[in-house]
Amino acid sequence: MATIQNIADRLGISKGTVSKALNGASDISETLRKTVLDTAVEMGYSRIRRSRDEAKKFCILTKNIEYREPHQFGYDFVIGFRQMAEPLGYAVEVVPVDQKFQKSIPYDVFMLQQDYIGAFVLGFSLDDPWMKDFETSHTPTVLYDNYISKNPFISSIGIDNSEGMALAVAHLKELGHKKIGYLSSSFGSHIMQVRHKAFFHAMKQNGLRADPSCAGTSFYVSHCIEKHLPRLLDLGMTAIICSHDLIANAAIVQCQQLGVHVPEDISIVGFDDLPISAYTSPPLTTVRQERLELGKCGFYALDSILNKVYIGTMYLHAQLIVRNSTGRPAG
């Protein structure tokens, strides 16, 4: 990995100037500072090399994830991460970033400029510009529900979605269901692809038939419900697993409007266990994402990369929360 001396040599300037530029000193021109930062990133310079006594600062990068209130999806992630990091002397800052911002600055340059030694990344989709940067980044980074292969500095954490889907299908099979459908958001997010594949795998493992017509996928929740829910009901499905709780909740509401009873006529299973899901009517059976643990997990993975233990993936055991949206099939 490059040192400050290497960067100085490459640019033909002094070590002191490089150091000043890296640390944002005011007597360095913006142009020179940018050149130094870009070169540092290109050469793989990283703050990890700096002594343990200096400020240690992590960021949690969020996109489209609310986290300020306890009922919001990101809240427990942030709390869990901070519960692990802060007692060890790390500072943690939450930084929402949109695509426009990501386009404005390369990821490693941003991290170096802000003096972050690592990031925990929540809510990115596959078309986020920094997803490309992660492939070659030298900054310790942990992605929730996204995956980058082969780069030792990037870890992936989440729940074990295959295990979660297996629990959901086994639960429905035990109740007596044989015809099970699947409703999903479209595949712009990594995790939607994973769960889709896991559904068909779990069906096969349980000896249940599932051809492509059993699944319905749309970008918009409303579209997914309007287009695919009646189709799955027509196919004689007695249970439907949804790729996340928002679809499951919308499916329950739509069934009520169609005069189809949950769970008497159709069982519905969600994914995530959003704070709202205990209060749907009926309360939703769902695969839980233990968000406080996932936040801690994010810290574990980052800390291990800093200790040169290059974790690729770290998945929590999945947990099925059985509530009243599932029951025995009619007849």
Place this chain on the structure above:
Amino acid sequence: MATIQNIADRLGISKGTVSKALNGASDISETLRKTVLDTAVEMGYSRIRRSRDEAKKFCILTKNIEYREPHQFGYDFVIGFRQMAEPLGYAVEVVPVDQKFQKSIPYDVFMLQQDYIGAFVLGFSLDDPWMKDFETSHTPTVLYDNYISKNPFISSIGIDNSEGMALAVAHLKELGHKKIGYLSSSFGSHIMQVRHKAFFHAMKQNGLRADPSCAGTSFYVSHCIEKHLPRLLDLGMTAIICSHDLIANAAIVQCQQLGVHVPEDISIVGFDDLPISAYTSPPLTTVRQERLELGKCGFYALDSILNKVYIGTMYLHAQLIVRNSTGRPAG
């Protein structure tokens, strides 16, 4: 989880007697002690509940794994684990266990009796009696290269074998190979099943043909080499991936005896990067298991279970070590 009081109530004896029995006091009869331990295990009592000030002791359980000398497979696992655990005040003991011993005492009873708060398990095969115990155990346990689903107290760690196999196949494809075979030990170990599946998956991902005849599997290395190597050569394979380095090494030796040159006539890839593999002739291209990191990883997973972060799986990034046993195919 059960308390000492719960155990006392169940057995109709005093809390003090339960406590004495759990701590192996000499004035408790062997029969009573056994009854208390069995009840404690049955009720899910665990040492985790005890105060942090008491002795904290982990064990590394090994089966068929040598670990005392630096050239032995288990050595770095033990060192890595201890490097993480001991500075934090944990004691670590290595305990070799064979099947006979496992049959003599249930796993949780053994752990409670010995006052271990968690175990890192190396070298178990699928037919080891304690593998069954792990399904319902309440003791924090981390399995290297084995997997137990659904029990939150059991984690699985290893390298990402799918990533490793993908690296191996992509490397061979890049060199120009199209016909690639696979030699493997039989499926009595979990990881042999994983790698076998990963081979076919990686071939498909790389757009290469691989039907079942491309793979050869035997219990004994010698049998695998004698029976399947000539067959794969006859099929026109220009490269062979082996499920572990011992098979790869044997394949290299056998090729020499057959007058087949490595890598000119056939490229050979191993798995594990055993200490010996840099010194085979030619030196072996292989997927590395970073054993020191895996030892640290084992500690990370145990520590996280103790912190109630129930990791199911934790896999390190795989790394392909390219040496001289692979080259361009002839012609």
